[in-house]
Amino acid sequence: MSLLLLAVVYAVVYGFLFCFESRRKIAARLVITPTAMLMAVVMAVTVFAVSNLSFVSGDEVTIVVFYIRTLVDFAGVLILSVQHEQLREAALHSELAAMDNVLHRQYEQYKQSKENIRLINRRYHELKMQIAAIRAERDKVKQDAALAEMEGDIHRYEAENKTGNPVLDTLLTAKSMYCQQHGINLTCVADGTLLNFLTTGEICTIVGTALDNATESVLTEQDPEKRLIRVAVYAQNGFVMLRFENYCAQPVELGPDGLPRQSSHGGYDLKSVRAAAETHGGTVTLHWENEWFTLRVLLPQKNEL
Known part of the structure:
Protein backbone atom coordinates (compact mmCIF):
# COMPACT_ATOMS: atom_id res chain seq x y z
CA MET A 1 0.00 0.00 0.00
CA SER A 2 2.85 2.35 0.81
CA LEU A 3 4.46 1.82 -2.56
CA LEU A 4 1.11 2.28 -4.32
CA LEU A 5 0.47 5.50 -2.42
CA LEU A 6 3.96 6.71 -3.27
CA ALA A 7 3.41 5.96 -6.97
CA VAL A 8 0.06 7.78 -6.97
CA VAL A 9 1.52 10.87 -5.28
CA TYR A 10 4.44 11.02 -7.69
CA ALA A 11 2.13 10.56 -10.67
CA VAL A 12 -0.20 13.35 -9.53
CA VAL A 13 2.64 15.77 -8.83
CA TYR A 14 4.39 14.97 -12.12
CA GLY A 15 1.12 15.31 -14.09
CA PHE A 16 0.41 18.70 -12.49
CA LEU A 17 3.89 20.01 -13.25
CA PHE A 18 3.77 18.67 -16.82
CA CYS A 19 0.41 20.35 -17.54
CA PHE A 20 1.61 23.59 -15.94
CA GLU A 21 4.83 23.72 -17.94
CA SER A 22 3.24 22.67 -21.25
CA ARG A 23 1.08 25.81 -21.15
CA ARG A 24 4.10 28.01 -20.66
CA LYS A 25 6.14 26.90 -23.66
CA ILE A 26 8.13 29.60 -25.41
CA ALA A 27 9.42 29.77 -28.98
CA ALA A 28 12.93 30.48 -27.78
CA ARG A 29 15.20 27.54 -27.08
CA LEU A 30 16.56 27.22 -23.58
CA VAL A 31 20.33 27.29 -23.40
CA ILE A 32 21.49 25.12 -20.49
CA THR A 33 25.17 25.61 -19.80
CA PRO A 34 27.31 23.04 -17.96
CA THR A 35 27.46 25.44 -15.01
CA ALA A 36 23.67 25.64 -14.80
CA MET A 37 23.41 21.89 -15.04
CA LEU A 38 25.98 21.44 -12.27
CA MET A 39 24.13 23.88 -10.02
CA ALA A 40 20.85 22.01 -10.56
CA VAL A 41 22.46 18.67 -9.71
CA VAL A 42 24.15 20.08 -6.60
CA MET A 43 20.90 21.62 -5.37
CA ALA A 44 18.95 18.42 -5.98
CA VAL A 45 21.54 16.27 -4.17
CA THR A 46 21.72 18.75 -1.28
CA VAL A 47 17.95 18.82 -0.82
CA PHE A 48 17.79 15.04 -0.94
CA ALA A 49 20.57 14.73 1.64
CA VAL A 50 19.05 17.28 4.03
CA SER A 51 15.59 15.71 3.82
CA ASN A 52 16.99 12.31 4.79
CA LEU A 53 19.38 13.31 7.61
CA SER A 54 16.92 12.21 10.27
CA PHE A 55 16.87 8.68 8.89
CA VAL A 56 20.67 8.41 9.08
CA SER A 57 20.85 9.32 12.78
CA GLY A 58 18.95 6.16 13.75
CA ASP A 59 16.64 8.02 16.11
CA GLU A 60 12.96 7.26 16.21
CA VAL A 61 11.18 8.74 13.25
CA THR A 62 8.23 10.92 14.26
CA ILE A 63 5.55 12.69 12.29
CA VAL A 64 7.50 15.94 12.72
CA VAL A 65 10.38 14.44 10.73
CA PHE A 66 8.00 13.72 7.85
CA TYR A 67 6.72 17.29 8.00
CA ILE A 68 10.25 18.67 7.88
CA ARG A 69 11.20 16.32 5.07
CA THR A 70 8.15 17.42 3.06
CA LEU A 71 8.96 21.09 3.58
CA VAL A 72 12.58 20.57 2.52
CA ASP A 73 11.47 18.70 -0.60
CA PHE A 74 9.04 21.47 -1.52
CA ALA A 75 11.78 24.03 -0.96
CA GLY A 76 14.04 22.07 -3.32
CA VAL A 77 11.34 21.99 -6.01
CA LEU A 78 10.85 25.73 -5.54
CA ILE A 79 14.58 26.42 -5.92
CA LEU A 80 14.79 24.36 -9.12
CA SER A 81 11.66 26.09 -10.44
CA VAL A 82 13.25 29.50 -9.82
CA GLN A 83 16.36 28.41 -11.68
CA HIS A 84 14.26 27.17 -14.58
CA GLU A 85 12.37 30.48 -14.68
CA GLN A 86 15.66 32.36 -14.85
CA LEU A 87 16.71 30.26 -17.84
CA ARG A 88 13.38 31.04 -19.52
CA GLU A 89 13.81 34.76 -18.95
CA ALA A 90 17.36 34.65 -20.31
CA ALA A 91 16.12 32.86 -23.45
CA LEU A 92 13.35 35.44 -23.94
CA HIS A 93 15.79 38.33 -23.51
CA SER A 94 18.08 36.76 -26.07
CA GLU A 95 15.14 36.32 -28.46
CA LEU A 96 14.03 39.95 -28.08
CA ALA A 97 17.58 41.22 -28.52
CA ALA A 98 17.95 39.27 -31.77
CA MET A 99 14.65 40.60 -33.10
CA ASP A 100 15.62 44.13 -32.14
CA ASN A 101 18.87 43.74 -34.07
CA VAL A 102 16.89 42.69 -37.14
CA LEU A 103 14.60 45.72 -36.86
CA HIS A 104 17.54 48.06 -36.41
CA ARG A 105 19.43 46.56 -39.36
CA GLN A 106 16.47 46.82 -41.70
CA TYR A 107 15.77 50.43 -40.70
CA GLU A 108 19.40 51.41 -41.19
CA GLN A 109 19.34 49.79 -44.62
CA TYR A 110 16.22 51.76 -45.46
CA LYS A 111 17.79 55.09 -44.45
CA GLN A 112 20.93 54.34 -46.45
CA SER A 113 18.90 53.30 -49.48
CA LYS A 114 16.80 56.44 -49.26
CA GLU A 115 19.91 58.62 -49.35
CA ASN A 116 21.42 56.65 -52.25
CA ILE A 117 18.24 56.94 -54.27
CA ARG A 118 18.09 60.68 -53.62
CA LEU A 119 21.59 61.07 -55.05
CA ILE A 120 20.70 58.92 -58.05
CA ASN A 121 17.60 61.00 -58.75
CA ARG A 122 19.67 64.18 -58.66
CA ARG A 123 22.17 62.64 -61.07
CA TYR A 124 19.42 61.70 -63.50
CA HIS A 125 18.07 65.23 -63.34
CA GLU A 126 21.52 66.51 -64.25
CA LEU A 127 21.61 64.13 -67.20
CA LYS A 128 18.31 65.52 -68.39
CA MET A 129 19.76 69.02 -68.39
CA GLN A 130 22.82 67.82 -70.28
CA ILE A 131 20.67 66.14 -72.90
CA ALA A 132 18.67 69.31 -73.40
CA ALA A 133 21.87 71.35 -73.82
CA ILE A 134 23.34 68.91 -76.36
CA ARG A 135 20.10 68.86 -78.32
CA ALA A 136 20.09 72.66 -78.51
CA GLU A 137 23.67 72.82 -79.75
CA ARG A 138 23.70 69.93 -82.25
CA ASP A 139 21.02 68.85 -84.65
CA LYS A 140 22.14 65.58 -86.18
CA VAL A 141 19.71 62.74 -86.81
CA LYS A 142 21.79 60.02 -85.19
CA GLN A 143 22.49 62.15 -82.15
CA ASP A 144 18.79 62.90 -81.79
CA ALA A 145 17.99 59.21 -81.98
CA ALA A 146 20.58 58.41 -79.32
CA LEU A 147 19.34 61.21 -77.11
CA ALA A 148 15.75 60.06 -77.52
CA GLU A 149 16.79 56.58 -76.43
CA MET A 150 18.54 57.99 -73.35
CA GLU A 151 15.44 59.98 -72.47
CA GLY A 152 13.36 56.83 -72.81
CA ASP A 153 15.64 55.00 -70.41
CA ILE A 154 15.32 57.86 -67.94
CA HIS A 155 11.54 57.80 -68.19
CA ARG A 156 11.51 54.05 -67.63
CA TYR A 157 13.68 54.52 -64.56
CA GLU A 158 11.33 57.16 -63.19
CA ALA A 159 8.39 54.80 -63.65
CA GLU A 160 10.02 51.95 -61.72
CA ASN A 161 8.81 51.02 -58.23
CA LYS A 162 6.16 53.72 -58.03
CA THR A 163 3.82 51.73 -55.82
CA GLY A 164 2.16 54.59 -53.97
CA ASN A 165 4.08 54.01 -50.75
CA PRO A 166 7.40 55.90 -50.49
CA VAL A 167 8.91 53.46 -47.98
CA LEU A 168 8.08 50.46 -50.16
CA ASP A 169 9.38 52.33 -53.23
CA THR A 170 12.70 52.95 -51.50
CA LEU A 171 13.10 49.35 -50.40
CA LEU A 172 12.17 47.87 -53.78
CA THR A 173 14.42 50.27 -55.68
CA ALA A 174 17.37 49.49 -53.44
CA LYS A 175 16.78 45.74 -53.65
CA SER A 176 16.34 45.95 -57.43
CA MET A 177 19.71 47.68 -57.77
CA TYR A 178 21.32 45.00 -55.59
CA CYS A 179 19.74 42.24 -57.69
CA GLN A 180 20.97 43.82 -60.94
CA GLN A 181 24.50 43.91 -59.57
CA HIS A 182 24.38 40.23 -58.58
CA GLY A 183 22.58 38.79 -61.61
CA ILE A 184 19.24 38.21 -59.86
CA ASN A 185 15.97 38.58 -61.75
CA LEU A 186 13.53 40.39 -59.44
CA THR A 187 9.98 41.01 -60.63
CA CYS A 188 7.47 42.95 -58.56
CA VAL A 189 3.78 43.82 -58.85
CA ALA A 190 2.72 45.81 -55.80
CA ASP A 191 0.03 48.24 -54.70
CA GLY A 192 1.89 50.13 -51.99
CA THR A 193 -1.16 52.12 -50.91
CA LEU A 194 -2.44 48.96 -49.21
CA LEU A 195 0.48 49.20 -46.74
CA ASN A 196 -0.07 52.81 -45.69
CA PHE A 197 -1.40 51.67 -42.29
CA LEU A 198 1.99 50.08 -41.46
CA THR A 199 4.79 52.06 -39.87
CA THR A 200 8.14 52.58 -41.56
CA GLY A 201 9.77 50.06 -39.23
CA GLU A 202 7.11 47.42 -39.91
CA ILE A 203 7.44 47.74 -43.70
CA CYS A 204 11.23 47.55 -43.41
CA THR A 205 10.95 44.47 -41.21
CA ILE A 206 8.46 42.55 -43.36
CA VAL A 207 9.60 43.49 -46.87
CA VAL A 218 19.05 32.45 -54.75
CA LEU A 219 22.69 33.55 -54.61
CA THR A 220 23.55 29.92 -53.79
CA GLU A 221 22.25 28.88 -57.24
CA GLN A 222 25.09 28.26 -59.70
CA ASP A 223 22.87 28.82 -62.75
CA PRO A 224 22.15 32.58 -63.17
CA GLU A 225 18.93 31.71 -65.04
CA LYS A 226 17.54 30.22 -61.83
CA ARG A 227 18.17 33.27 -59.66
CA LEU A 228 14.53 34.30 -59.67
CA ILE A 229 12.52 36.29 -57.13
CA ARG A 230 8.87 37.32 -57.45
CA VAL A 231 7.13 39.84 -55.19
CA ALA A 232 3.44 40.74 -55.12
CA VAL A 233 1.35 42.98 -52.85
CA TYR A 234 -2.39 42.95 -53.49
CA ALA A 235 -5.81 42.98 -51.84
CA GLN A 236 -7.71 39.72 -51.40
CA ASN A 237 -11.13 39.32 -49.75
CA GLY A 238 -10.64 42.13 -47.24
CA PHE A 239 -7.02 41.24 -46.55
CA VAL A 240 -3.66 42.49 -47.79
CA MET A 241 -1.45 39.74 -49.17
CA LEU A 242 2.32 40.13 -49.36
CA ARG A 243 3.76 37.25 -51.34
CA PHE A 244 7.48 36.57 -51.73
CA GLU A 245 8.68 33.69 -53.91
CA ASN A 246 12.16 32.58 -54.84
CA TYR A 247 13.60 29.63 -56.71
CA CYS A 248 15.08 27.05 -54.37
CA ALA A 249 16.15 23.66 -55.67
CA GLN A 250 16.74 22.13 -52.23
CA PRO A 251 13.69 21.23 -50.11
CA VAL A 252 13.19 23.50 -47.11
CA GLU A 253 12.45 21.76 -43.84
CA LEU A 254 10.21 23.67 -41.46
CA GLY A 255 10.60 23.45 -37.69
CA PRO A 256 7.85 23.04 -35.08
CA ASP A 257 7.30 26.81 -35.11
CA GLY A 258 6.60 26.79 -38.84
CA LEU A 259 9.84 28.58 -39.73
CA PRO A 260 12.68 27.17 -41.85
CA ARG A 261 15.42 25.18 -40.20
CA GLN A 262 17.87 26.14 -42.95
CA SER A 263 19.85 29.27 -42.16
CA SER A 264 19.87 30.20 -45.86
CA HIS A 265 16.26 31.24 -45.50
CA GLY A 266 16.86 33.18 -42.29
CA GLY A 267 14.42 31.20 -40.21
CA TYR A 268 15.49 33.10 -37.11
CA ASP A 269 15.06 36.50 -38.77
CA LEU A 270 11.57 35.55 -39.95
CA LYS A 271 10.44 35.61 -36.32
CA SER A 272 10.54 39.40 -36.54
CA VAL A 273 8.33 39.24 -39.65
CA ARG A 274 5.82 37.08 -37.79
CA ALA A 275 5.88 39.42 -34.78
CA ALA A 276 5.21 42.46 -37.01
CA ALA A 277 2.32 40.67 -38.74
CA GLU A 278 0.76 39.49 -35.48
CA THR A 279 0.80 43.07 -34.19
CA HIS A 280 -1.94 43.80 -36.75
CA GLY A 281 -3.74 40.48 -36.34
CA GLY A 282 -2.03 38.95 -39.37
CA THR A 283 -0.38 35.62 -40.09
CA VAL A 284 2.79 34.35 -41.75
CA THR A 285 2.89 31.07 -43.67
CA LEU A 286 5.79 29.39 -45.48
CA HIS A 287 5.73 26.69 -48.11
CA TRP A 288 8.14 24.84 -50.41
CA GLU A 289 6.89 23.04 -53.49
CA ASN A 290 8.23 22.28 -56.97
CA GLU A 291 11.56 24.02 -56.27
CA TRP A 292 9.91 27.27 -55.19
CA PHE A 293 9.95 28.70 -51.69
CA THR A 294 6.99 30.94 -50.81
CA LEU A 295 6.52 33.32 -47.91
CA ARG A 296 3.01 34.74 -47.44
CA VAL A 297 2.12 37.55 -45.06
CA LEU A 298 -1.64 38.05 -44.68
CA LEU A 299 -2.83 41.24 -42.94
CA PRO A 300 -6.37 42.54 -42.33
CA GLN A 301 -6.99 45.37 -44.78
CA LYS A 302 -7.37 48.76 -43.12
CA ASN A 303 -8.61 51.95 -44.70
CA GLU A 304 -6.30 54.90 -44.26
CA LEU A 305 -7.91 57.64 -42.17
Whole structure:
Protein backbone atom coordinates (compact mmCIF):
# COMPACT_ATOMS: atom_id res chain seq x y z
CA MET A 1 0.00 0.00 0.00
CA SER A 2 2.85 2.35 0.81
CA LEU A 3 4.46 1.82 -2.56
CA LEU A 4 1.11 2.28 -4.32
CA LEU A 5 0.47 5.50 -2.42
CA LEU A 6 3.96 6.71 -3.27
CA ALA A 7 3.41 5.96 -6.97
CA VAL A 8 0.06 7.78 -6.97
CA VAL A 9 1.52 10.87 -5.28
CA TYR A 10 4.44 11.02 -7.69
CA ALA A 11 2.13 10.56 -10.67
CA VAL A 12 -0.20 13.35 -9.53
CA VAL A 13 2.64 15.77 -8.83
CA TYR A 14 4.39 14.97 -12.12
CA GLY A 15 1.12 15.31 -14.09
CA PHE A 16 0.41 18.70 -12.49
CA LEU A 17 3.89 20.01 -13.25
CA PHE A 18 3.77 18.67 -16.82
CA CYS A 19 0.41 20.35 -17.54
CA PHE A 20 1.61 23.59 -15.94
CA GLU A 21 4.83 23.72 -17.94
CA SER A 22 3.24 22.67 -21.25
CA ARG A 23 1.08 25.81 -21.15
CA ARG A 24 4.10 28.01 -20.66
CA LYS A 25 6.14 26.90 -23.66
CA ILE A 26 8.13 29.60 -25.41
CA ALA A 27 9.42 29.77 -28.98
CA ALA A 28 12.93 30.48 -27.78
CA ARG A 29 15.20 27.54 -27.08
CA LEU A 30 16.56 27.22 -23.58
CA VAL A 31 20.33 27.29 -23.40
CA ILE A 32 21.49 25.12 -20.49
CA THR A 33 25.17 25.61 -19.80
CA PRO A 34 27.31 23.04 -17.96
CA THR A 35 27.46 25.44 -15.01
CA ALA A 36 23.67 25.64 -14.80
CA MET A 37 23.41 21.89 -15.04
CA LEU A 38 25.98 21.44 -12.27
CA MET A 39 24.13 23.88 -10.02
CA ALA A 40 20.85 22.01 -10.56
CA VAL A 41 22.46 18.67 -9.71
CA VAL A 42 24.15 20.08 -6.60
CA MET A 43 20.90 21.62 -5.37
CA ALA A 44 18.95 18.42 -5.98
CA VAL A 45 21.54 16.27 -4.17
CA THR A 46 21.72 18.75 -1.28
CA VAL A 47 17.95 18.82 -0.82
CA PHE A 48 17.79 15.04 -0.94
CA ALA A 49 20.57 14.73 1.64
CA VAL A 50 19.05 17.28 4.03
CA SER A 51 15.59 15.71 3.82
CA ASN A 52 16.99 12.31 4.79
CA LEU A 53 19.38 13.31 7.61
CA SER A 54 16.92 12.21 10.27
CA PHE A 55 16.87 8.68 8.89
CA VAL A 56 20.67 8.41 9.08
CA SER A 57 20.85 9.32 12.78
CA GLY A 58 18.95 6.16 13.75
CA ASP A 59 16.64 8.02 16.11
CA GLU A 60 12.96 7.26 16.21
CA VAL A 61 11.18 8.74 13.25
CA THR A 62 8.23 10.92 14.26
CA ILE A 63 5.55 12.69 12.29
CA VAL A 64 7.50 15.94 12.72
CA VAL A 65 10.38 14.44 10.73
CA PHE A 66 8.00 13.72 7.85
CA TYR A 67 6.72 17.29 8.00
CA ILE A 68 10.25 18.67 7.88
CA ARG A 69 11.20 16.32 5.07
CA THR A 70 8.15 17.42 3.06
CA LEU A 71 8.96 21.09 3.58
CA VAL A 72 12.58 20.57 2.52
CA ASP A 73 11.47 18.70 -0.60
CA PHE A 74 9.04 21.47 -1.52
CA ALA A 75 11.78 24.03 -0.96
CA GLY A 76 14.04 22.07 -3.32
CA VAL A 77 11.34 21.99 -6.01
CA LEU A 78 10.85 25.73 -5.54
CA ILE A 79 14.58 26.42 -5.92
CA LEU A 80 14.79 24.36 -9.12
CA SER A 81 11.66 26.09 -10.44
CA VAL A 82 13.25 29.50 -9.82
CA GLN A 83 16.36 28.41 -11.68
CA HIS A 84 14.26 27.17 -14.58
CA GLU A 85 12.37 30.48 -14.68
CA GLN A 86 15.66 32.36 -14.85
CA LEU A 87 16.71 30.26 -17.84
CA ARG A 88 13.38 31.04 -19.52
CA GLU A 89 13.81 34.76 -18.95
CA ALA A 90 17.36 34.65 -20.31
CA ALA A 91 16.12 32.86 -23.45
CA LEU A 92 13.35 35.44 -23.94
CA HIS A 93 15.79 38.33 -23.51
CA SER A 94 18.08 36.76 -26.07
CA GLU A 95 15.14 36.32 -28.46
CA LEU A 96 14.03 39.95 -28.08
CA ALA A 97 17.58 41.22 -28.52
CA ALA A 98 17.95 39.27 -31.77
CA MET A 99 14.65 40.60 -33.10
CA ASP A 100 15.62 44.13 -32.14
CA ASN A 101 18.87 43.74 -34.07
CA VAL A 102 16.89 42.69 -37.14
CA LEU A 103 14.60 45.72 -36.86
CA HIS A 104 17.54 48.06 -36.41
CA ARG A 105 19.43 46.56 -39.36
CA GLN A 106 16.47 46.82 -41.70
CA TYR A 107 15.77 50.43 -40.70
CA GLU A 108 19.40 51.41 -41.19
CA GLN A 109 19.34 49.79 -44.62
CA TYR A 110 16.22 51.76 -45.46
CA LYS A 111 17.79 55.09 -44.45
CA GLN A 112 20.93 54.34 -46.45
CA SER A 113 18.90 53.30 -49.48
CA LYS A 114 16.80 56.44 -49.26
CA GLU A 115 19.91 58.62 -49.35
CA ASN A 116 21.42 56.65 -52.25
CA ILE A 117 18.24 56.94 -54.27
CA ARG A 118 18.09 60.68 -53.62
CA LEU A 119 21.59 61.07 -55.05
CA ILE A 120 20.70 58.92 -58.05
CA ASN A 121 17.60 61.00 -58.75
CA ARG A 122 19.67 64.18 -58.66
CA ARG A 123 22.17 62.64 -61.07
CA TYR A 124 19.42 61.70 -63.50
CA HIS A 125 18.07 65.23 -63.34
CA GLU A 126 21.52 66.51 -64.25
CA LEU A 127 21.61 64.13 -67.20
CA LYS A 128 18.31 65.52 -68.39
CA MET A 129 19.76 69.02 -68.39
CA GLN A 130 22.82 67.82 -70.28
CA ILE A 131 20.67 66.14 -72.90
CA ALA A 132 18.67 69.31 -73.40
CA ALA A 133 21.87 71.35 -73.82
CA ILE A 134 23.34 68.91 -76.36
CA ARG A 135 20.10 68.86 -78.32
CA ALA A 136 20.09 72.66 -78.51
CA GLU A 137 23.67 72.82 -79.75
CA ARG A 138 23.70 69.93 -82.25
CA ASP A 139 21.02 68.85 -84.65
CA LYS A 140 22.14 65.58 -86.18
CA VAL A 141 19.71 62.74 -86.81
CA LYS A 142 21.79 60.02 -85.19
CA GLN A 143 22.49 62.15 -82.15
CA ASP A 144 18.79 62.90 -81.79
CA ALA A 145 17.99 59.21 -81.98
CA ALA A 146 20.58 58.41 -79.32
CA LEU A 147 19.34 61.21 -77.11
CA ALA A 148 15.75 60.06 -77.52
CA GLU A 149 16.79 56.58 -76.43
CA MET A 150 18.54 57.99 -73.35
CA GLU A 151 15.44 59.98 -72.47
CA GLY A 152 13.36 56.83 -72.81
CA ASP A 153 15.64 55.00 -70.41
CA ILE A 154 15.32 57.86 -67.94
CA HIS A 155 11.54 57.80 -68.19
CA ARG A 156 11.51 54.05 -67.63
CA TYR A 157 13.68 54.52 -64.56
CA GLU A 158 11.33 57.16 -63.19
CA ALA A 159 8.39 54.80 -63.65
CA GLU A 160 10.02 51.95 -61.72
CA ASN A 161 8.81 51.02 -58.23
CA LYS A 162 6.16 53.72 -58.03
CA THR A 163 3.82 51.73 -55.82
CA GLY A 164 2.16 54.59 -53.97
CA ASN A 165 4.08 54.01 -50.75
CA PRO A 166 7.40 55.90 -50.49
CA VAL A 167 8.91 53.46 -47.98
CA LEU A 168 8.08 50.46 -50.16
CA ASP A 169 9.38 52.33 -53.23
CA THR A 170 12.70 52.95 -51.50
CA LEU A 171 13.10 49.35 -50.40
CA LEU A 172 12.17 47.87 -53.78
CA THR A 173 14.42 50.27 -55.68
CA ALA A 174 17.37 49.49 -53.44
CA LYS A 175 16.78 45.74 -53.65
CA SER A 176 16.34 45.95 -57.43
CA MET A 177 19.71 47.68 -57.77
CA TYR A 178 21.32 45.00 -55.59
CA CYS A 179 19.74 42.24 -57.69
CA GLN A 180 20.97 43.82 -60.94
CA GLN A 181 24.50 43.91 -59.57
CA HIS A 182 24.38 40.23 -58.58
CA GLY A 183 22.58 38.79 -61.61
CA ILE A 184 19.24 38.21 -59.86
CA ASN A 185 15.97 38.58 -61.75
CA LEU A 186 13.53 40.39 -59.44
CA THR A 187 9.98 41.01 -60.63
CA CYS A 188 7.47 42.95 -58.56
CA VAL A 189 3.78 43.82 -58.85
CA ALA A 190 2.72 45.81 -55.80
CA ASP A 191 0.03 48.24 -54.70
CA GLY A 192 1.89 50.13 -51.99
CA THR A 193 -1.16 52.12 -50.91
CA LEU A 194 -2.44 48.96 -49.21
CA LEU A 195 0.48 49.20 -46.74
CA ASN A 196 -0.07 52.81 -45.69
CA PHE A 197 -1.40 51.67 -42.29
CA LEU A 198 1.99 50.08 -41.46
CA THR A 199 4.79 52.06 -39.87
CA THR A 200 8.14 52.58 -41.56
CA GLY A 201 9.77 50.06 -39.23
CA GLU A 202 7.11 47.42 -39.91
CA ILE A 203 7.44 47.74 -43.70
CA CYS A 204 11.23 47.55 -43.41
CA THR A 205 10.95 44.47 -41.21
CA ILE A 206 8.46 42.55 -43.36
CA VAL A 207 9.60 43.49 -46.87
CA GLY A 208 13.29 44.04 -46.13
CA THR A 209 13.76 40.80 -44.21
CA ALA A 210 11.80 38.73 -46.72
CA LEU A 211 13.84 40.09 -49.65
CA ASP A 212 17.12 39.67 -47.77
CA ASN A 213 16.34 36.01 -47.15
CA ALA A 214 15.23 35.47 -50.75
CA THR A 215 18.35 37.07 -52.25
CA GLU A 216 20.60 35.13 -49.88
CA SER A 217 18.91 31.91 -50.96
CA VAL A 218 19.05 32.45 -54.75
CA LEU A 219 22.69 33.55 -54.61
CA THR A 220 23.55 29.92 -53.79
CA GLU A 221 22.25 28.88 -57.24
CA GLN A 222 25.09 28.26 -59.70
CA ASP A 223 22.87 28.82 -62.75
CA PRO A 224 22.15 32.58 -63.17
CA GLU A 225 18.93 31.71 -65.04
CA LYS A 226 17.54 30.22 -61.83
CA ARG A 227 18.17 33.27 -59.66
CA LEU A 228 14.53 34.30 -59.67
CA ILE A 229 12.52 36.29 -57.13
CA ARG A 230 8.87 37.32 -57.45
CA VAL A 231 7.13 39.84 -55.19
CA ALA A 232 3.44 40.74 -55.12
CA VAL A 233 1.35 42.98 -52.85
CA TYR A 234 -2.39 42.95 -53.49
CA ALA A 235 -5.81 42.98 -51.84
CA GLN A 236 -7.71 39.72 -51.40
CA ASN A 237 -11.13 39.32 -49.75
CA GLY A 238 -10.64 42.13 -47.24
CA PHE A 239 -7.02 41.24 -46.55
CA VAL A 240 -3.66 42.49 -47.79
CA MET A 241 -1.45 39.74 -49.17
CA LEU A 242 2.32 40.13 -49.36
CA ARG A 243 3.76 37.25 -51.34
CA PHE A 244 7.48 36.57 -51.73
CA GLU A 245 8.68 33.69 -53.91
CA ASN A 246 12.16 32.58 -54.84
CA TYR A 247 13.60 29.63 -56.71
CA CYS A 248 15.08 27.05 -54.37
CA ALA A 249 16.15 23.66 -55.67
CA GLN A 250 16.74 22.13 -52.23
CA PRO A 251 13.69 21.23 -50.11
CA VAL A 252 13.19 23.50 -47.11
CA GLU A 253 12.45 21.76 -43.84
CA LEU A 254 10.21 23.67 -41.46
CA GLY A 255 10.60 23.45 -37.69
CA PRO A 256 7.85 23.04 -35.08
CA ASP A 257 7.30 26.81 -35.11
CA GLY A 258 6.60 26.79 -38.84
CA LEU A 259 9.84 28.58 -39.73
CA PRO A 260 12.68 27.17 -41.85
CA ARG A 261 15.42 25.18 -40.20
CA GLN A 262 17.87 26.14 -42.95
CA SER A 263 19.85 29.27 -42.16
CA SER A 264 19.87 30.20 -45.86
CA HIS A 265 16.26 31.24 -45.50
CA GLY A 266 16.86 33.18 -42.29
CA GLY A 267 14.42 31.20 -40.21
CA TYR A 268 15.49 33.10 -37.11
CA ASP A 269 15.06 36.50 -38.77
CA LEU A 270 11.57 35.55 -39.95
CA LYS A 271 10.44 35.61 -36.32
CA SER A 272 10.54 39.40 -36.54
CA VAL A 273 8.33 39.24 -39.65
CA ARG A 274 5.82 37.08 -37.79
CA ALA A 275 5.88 39.42 -34.78
CA ALA A 276 5.21 42.46 -37.01
CA ALA A 277 2.32 40.67 -38.74
CA GLU A 278 0.76 39.49 -35.48
CA THR A 279 0.80 43.07 -34.19
CA HIS A 280 -1.94 43.80 -36.75
CA GLY A 281 -3.74 40.48 -36.34
CA GLY A 282 -2.03 38.95 -39.37
CA THR A 283 -0.38 35.62 -40.09
CA VAL A 284 2.79 34.35 -41.75
CA THR A 285 2.89 31.07 -43.67
CA LEU A 286 5.79 29.39 -45.48
CA HIS A 287 5.73 26.69 -48.11
CA TRP A 288 8.14 24.84 -50.41
CA GLU A 289 6.89 23.04 -53.49
CA ASN A 290 8.23 22.28 -56.97
CA GLU A 291 11.56 24.02 -56.27
CA TRP A 292 9.91 27.27 -55.19
CA PHE A 293 9.95 28.70 -51.69
CA THR A 294 6.99 30.94 -50.81
CA LEU A 295 6.52 33.32 -47.91
CA ARG A 296 3.01 34.74 -47.44
CA VAL A 297 2.12 37.55 -45.06
CA LEU A 298 -1.64 38.05 -44.68
CA LEU A 299 -2.83 41.24 -42.94
CA PRO A 300 -6.37 42.54 -42.33
CA GLN A 301 -6.99 45.37 -44.78
CA LYS A 302 -7.37 48.76 -43.12
CA ASN A 303 -8.61 51.95 -44.70
CA GLU A 304 -6.30 54.90 -44.26
CA LEU A 305 -7.91 57.64 -42.17
